[in-house]
Amino acid sequence: MLYSIIFNLYNLFNKPQIIDFKYLDNPISVSVEKIEEDKKEYQAYLKKLEEYKKLHYFNGEEDKVIAKKLNRYLNSTLESKGEYIVKYSLSVGIDPYLVTAVMLQETGCAWTCSNLTRTCYNVGGNKGTPSCNGSSYRKFSSINEGIRFAIDKLNSYYKKGLKTPQQINPYYASDKTWYVKINNYMNKLKK
Numbered sequence: 398m399l400y401s402i403i404f405n406l407y408n409l410f411n412k413p414q415i416i417d418f419k420y421l422d423n424p425i426s427v428s429v430e431k432i433e434e435d436k437k438e439y440q441a442y443l444k445k446l447e448e449y450k451k452l453h454y455f456n457g458e459e460d461k462v463i464a465k466k467l468n469r470y471l472n473s474t475l476e477s478k479g480e481y482i483v484k485y486s487l488s489v490g491i492d493p494y495l496v497t498a499v500m501l502q503e504t505g506c507a508w509t510c511s512n513l514t515r516t517c518y519n520v521g522g523n524k525g526t527p528s529c530n531g532s533s534y535r536k537f538s539s540i541n542e543g544i545r546f547a548i549d550k551l552n553s554y555y556k557k558g559l560k561t562p563q564q565i566n567p568y569y570a571s572d573k574t575w576y577v578k579i580n581n582y583m584n585k586l587k588k
Contacts, residue, residue, distance in 0.1 A: 452487050455494075460487060466586055467497045473510035474540055475500065475520065485545055491552045495562065498582035500547060502575070507582075514543075521547030522570075 453460045460483045467479035482500075486493035501507045503522035504514040513519045517529035518537040523546060529536040537543035554565045562579035569575065 451490075452484075455483075455487060455492065460484065463493055466588070467493065470501060470507050470582075470586060471497070472508060473506050474514050474518070475504065475506040475510060478540065478544065481541060482544060482548070485548050489548060489552045491548060491555050492560070494583045494586050495560075495579070496548050496551055497586055498562070498579045499551060499569075500544075501582050502578050503547075518543035520544055521550060523547065523550060 455463060460480075464479035464483045467482060468477055471478055471482075479497075482497055483493045486496045500520045504510045504520050506514060506520075513522070513529060513532075513534055517534065518540045519529060519534055520540070520543045523535045524533045525535040527536045528534070535546075537546060551565070551569075554560075554568060559565050559568065562576035562583070566573070566576040566579075
């Protein structure tokens with residue numbers, strides 16, 4: 398009998414033991430799945446954050462702050478259009494200070510907007526049809542349409558890599574010192 402007990406103990410301890418790790422697999426896979434899910438959510442969040450920044454910030458400055466700065470100099474027909482200018486500029490990816498500086502130079506809206514702006518909503522000195530009162534300058538149906546057109550025109554230069562007033566000058570204005578005036582407006586607007 399002693400022999401049989403020893404034999405059974407020997408077999409018990411020397412027999413290869415099979416450990417069932419299945420109970421660990423489920424929690425581990427759930428954790429890995431959760432981590433992957435969290436990672437995707439975080440990546441989606443970062444993408445949304447980048448999209449938000451693109452539409453609401455320019456060079457680290459919030460759109461509302463920029464609009465407030467622009468509105469200080471927008472008078473007459475462009476009064477309180479800072480927010481619209483900023484939103485549309487950022488939506489196409491162009492500097493709202495550059496856009497506004499060009500509009501101020503072309504319209505005189507830092508004081509009283511030109512007749513071209515007041516009657517034909519032309520804020521960029523843009524030529525074309527339909528004609529504004531028989532002139533070579535283009536007429537727009539609303540001030541917002543005129544603003545969008547001016548921004549889109551400037552953005553076409555931006556897309557070609559022309560991003561500074563000096564680079565844009567030869568294509569936009571015959572006045573060789575136009576860029577100096579635009580830079581002066583930009584510096585004033587940014588303060």
